[in-house]
Structures are given as C-alpha cells and as structure tokens.
Amino acid sequence: MSTKNNTINVFIDGYLLNKEPQGTTTYIKEIYKKAALLNPNISFYIGCFKDVKIEKEFKVFQNIRFVYFKNQSRSYRMIFEIPAIINKYKFDFAHFQYVIPIIKNKNCKYIVTIHDILFNDYPKYFSKLYRYKRNFLFCRSAIKANFLLTVSEYSKKAIQENCKIKNKNIYITPNGVSNSFFEEYDKEKSKKRIAKKFGFDNFILNISRIEPRKNQELLLMTYLDNRIFNTSTHLVFIGINSIENRKFNNLINGLKPDQKSKIHFIENLSKKTLTDFYKAAKMFVYPSKAEGFGIPPIEAGAFKIPVLCSNVTAMESFIFFKPHFFNPHNKDEFKRKFNIFYKNYNSIDLITIQNEIKLKYSWDLPAQVLTSIFIQNTYNLEN
Numbered sequence: 001m002s003t004k005n006n007t008i009n010v011f012i013d014g015y016l017l018n019k020e021p022q023g024t025t026t027y028i029k030e031i032y033k034k035a036a037l038l039n040p041n042i043s044f045y046i047g048c049f050k051d052v053k054i055e056k057e058f059k060v061f062q063n064i065r066f067v068y069f070k071n072q073s074r075s076y077r078m079i080f081e082i083p084a085i086i087n088k089y090k091f092d093f094a095h096f097q098y099v100i101p102i103i104k105n106k107n108c109k110y111i112v113t114i115h116d117i118l119f120n121d122y123p124k125y126f127s128k129l130y131r132y133k134r135n136f137l138f139c140r141s142a143i144k145a146n147f148l149l150t151v152s153e154y155s156k157k158a159i160q161e162n163c164k165i166k167n168k169n170i171y172i173t174p175n176g177v178s179n180s181f182f183e184e185y186d187k188e189k190s191k192k193r194i195a196k197k198f199g200f201d202n203f204i205l206n207i208s209r210i211e212p213r214k215n216q217e218l219l220l221m222t223y224l225d226n227r228i229f230n231t232s233t234h235l236v237f238i239g240i241n242s243i244e245n246r247k248f249n250n251l252i253n254g255l256k257p258d259q260k261s262k263i264h265f266i267e268n269l270s271k272k273t274l275t276d277f278y279k280a281a282k283m284f285v286y287p288s289k290a291e292g293f294g295i296p297p298i299e300a301g302a303f304k305i306p307v308l309c310s311n312v313t314a315m316e317s318f319i320f321f322k323p324h325f326f327n328p329h330n331k332d333e334f335k336r337k338f339n340i341f342y343k344n345y346n347s348i349d350l351i352t353i354q355n356e357i358k359l360k361y362s363w364d365l366p367a368q369v370l371t372s373i374f375i376q377n378t379y380n381l382e383n
Helices: 023-038 052-058 074-089 128-144 153-163 187-198 216-224 246-253 271-280 295-302 313-317 331-347 350-360 364-376
Strands: 008-013 042-048 064-068 093-097 109-113 147-150 170-172 203-207 234-238 263-266 283-286 307-310
Touching: 008 074, 008 364, 023 042, 023 052, 023 064, 023 093, 023 364, 042 052, 042 074, 052 064, 093 364, 109 128, 128 153, 147 153, 147 364, 153 170, 153 313, 170 364, 187 271, 203 216, 203 271, 203 295, 216 234, 216 246, 216 331, 234 271, 283 295, 283 331, 295 307, 295 350, 307 331
Parallel strands: 008 042, 008 093, 042 064, 093 109, 109 147, 147 170, 203 234, 203 283, 234 263, 283 307
Antiparallel strands: none
C-alpha cells in the first residue's frame, strides 16, 4: 500500500469500535464514513477485532476495509502488533485516538486525536495513577505525532497549556450529528414503542456514561425534591457505569419503592431503541461539569427535543441553547432553571436550534479537515 499508484492508504486504530458506545466511538465511525464518501480514491483500513456489527456499519463503503487484530492486550498491540501492520502494508498515514505507538515508521505520517485532557482540569474526578499515566502518554503523543487533532477550542487550549506545545498547529475536528438526526419523525410512534417495551412514555431524559463529572446526582436530587415527581413524568438515565460515582450510587441505593417505580437506569440499548428514547423524550437535561465536547445534548437538539444544558467547559459553545443554560456547580440556579424549563419547554423554538446545530455540527467539516491533511501531505512525507 503506497502512494506510487496515486492511492492514499490510511490505517485507523479502531479498537474502540469493539468497546461500549461513547463519543470517541461515534467520532471514528462518522468522520470516516463521511471521509470515505467525500474521497472515493482514498483507501481506509480500520484496525479492530472482527465483529459482524462493525462490518455491517461500513459495508456500503467500497473504500473502507478491515485489518483484524489478534492480540487482546492494548499495550502489546501498540508496541508490537500495530507497528508490524504499518510496516507490512506500508500505510501512508495512521490515525490514533489519544495515543500513538512508541515506534514510528519513518515513511508513515502519524495522526492523533486527543479529545480532551479533563483529568488535568478536574483532577478530583480521576485517580492519581489515571492522571499520571494519561498525562505522560497523551502529551508524548501530542508532541511526537505529525498531526495533532482535537474536537473543541476548549480542548485545544487545554492541550496547548498542559503539554506545552503552543507553537504546534492543532486542527479542530469537532464532533457532529449524522443526517438521520435531522429527518422528520412521528413522536407518537416512538412513544408507543417505548411504552410497549418499558411501560412508560412520559419522561425526562439524560444520556451519558455514569461517572462523577457527569453530575447525574444533581438531576436526580432535583427531580426527587421537586413537585414534578408527583406528576406522571418519569426520569430516565441511559448509560454504562464508567467511573464510580458514589454520590449518585448512594442516592440510587436510598430510593423508596415509589421513587424506584418512576426512575429508570438503562444500559446496552440497540441503536434503534436509543433513537426512540431521544425522539420520545419530553425534555433532555445534561448537567455535566466537564466535557471535551458533549455530543448527547446536540443530538437531542437535532431531534428537536427541548434541551436544558450545562454551560461550562466545551459546552459553553452551544450558544443555541440559551437562555436554557445553567452552571452545574450552582444547585440553586439549576433548580430554578429546571422549574422554569419544565413549565415552558413547549414554547422553545426547536426548529431554529435544530437548524443551527445542522449548520455548525455537520460531519462534513471535520472530514474535510482530516482529508485535507491526507491530500496535502501525501507527496511531502517526512520523519
């Protein structure tokens, strides 16, 4: 695989595609679907473990192929297996998330996307070992990679400051929203499907991994202490437990039977059912204290669901949600905004919000930035 036949060949470390759904997984899938569509003459090779679902996801793209990993150890793959794959197939570019291999092939350009370094900005949410290990690996990769990408201005500034690389160009490839989120749909049909599967169809929704910085306990406490609890409106949390959130778990363990009947914790949904939850929701609330980007609220907004969103870190750029922004560190402000929002969510101009999200967060932009790197640097390979 080389540029001698005028074909650009790109290796993508896609091991996260075999993991639980998260923002980085969406980033890999969507940016390369769009890149493949925009650039049929570029060949993309995704490195991952064989999985029929992953293959099905990309089967319509003739220029996306797979290179299957053999070793389950992430460290072994980065030290031995992936460098061997790059050497064997003579890739022109190799794209990684967060960390690049220790050994580089001099004929291959290395790209790394570091989505965030929140463990530095909010150390109390992460262990010392977690912070030390990632600081070393992420900053080493940021310095050694030929091209450094991130997903927001917030993350760009944080990487520059913490890794001391203010003179290095950092390309911003923001997360986006797929076209399917902007298609018209029948809300009542989605509500009926949710009701049939779960027994309720009137609910407030939160979608996110469960961990301390996501701050789900603020939403749960406010719901329990609010008169809304006495209405027919349920509260739904969708996401896996990623990092233990003791405050949240203590609240869950202390729920009374009548509370448990209206508060739901759901994991491992199919894409179709997750989409139905978005579409059927009365409103979407995102109380996170720290995000390198923050995909769920803009996905909800794209579906024309009323969104009450945190206004800190990368989320401060979601100005289309104003005035329904809040400081997640201020419980009183959140409670006040939550009550106002619940009373007035029907009056929000959801079409305008949807249009602004579509304009600003299409996958076309990051795909164009990424493929411009491939095209402009194909015949100017350096160590």
